[in-house]
Amino acid sequence: MSAAPDLLFRTLADPTRRAIFERLCREGEQTVGALTLRSGVSQPAVSKHLGALKQAGLVRDRHEGRQTHYSAQPGALNPLVDWTSQMAGFWQNRLDALDDLLKRMDQ
């Protein structure tokens, strides 16, 4: 199985980090400074969160002069979607199997 969901879940588990990612999704590319302003934490904390998001593939960075622009990379959420539908799928399969069983018993 892919180890991808693990890193994604761990990365998105922190509220501050997830809020940063959400802002990037909603509002598009932002500099570290802009993100820091409404994050409620210090600039180094934001930088660290951005590093974690980047390592999980959830954001990209683009250097421009002395500032760094970050943007969301929502395709990185795909393993999460896959995992979720897989879980739902297992569930559904077992329901189907039960259904089949009941039908055969009914005959």
Add this chain to the structure above:
Amino acid sequence: MSAAPDLLFRTLADPTRRAIFERLCREGEQTVGALTLRSGVSQPAVSKHLGALKQAGLVRDRHEGRQTHYSAQPGALNPLVDWTSQMAGFWQNRLDALDDLLKRMDQ
């Protein structure tokens, strides 16, 4: 906005706990003892994880004599699906907006 995704992400971030949930999804209802066997951790640890999963609404428990049966509640994953598609949606909206802008400029 709903605080639901937060608890879900936090709960599913732990690999051991997620593995337990996955097994319940794949194989259906299990007792604590059965889950403990292939979990790699002690029985109290499994009980604690099951408690966390239950609090997040991801599992149900059913008492039968001295054993407790747990089963997955995959509907609890819905807020996760919602959150994910919302993020993807924001992204798409911004792409559309950009597209519109370019079209208008093109005129």
Add this chain to the structure above:
DNA sequence: AAGATCCATAACCAGAAAGTTATGGATTTA
């Protein structure tokens, strides 16, 4: 060139969290 700004990294601290062993209540078995 000097000063200011932006950001990343280092070093450190405190609280959260996952694991353990010990224990006890409830139920089943002998």
Add this chain to the structure above:
DNA sequence: TAAATCCATAACTTTCTGGTTATGGATCTT
């Protein structure tokens, strides 16, 4: 009734993690 089994909780330890302040390199401004 006595012993064994199942599970949850308590108490404790250790590790991980998110936060801070301090600092420095790079770039922009004056």
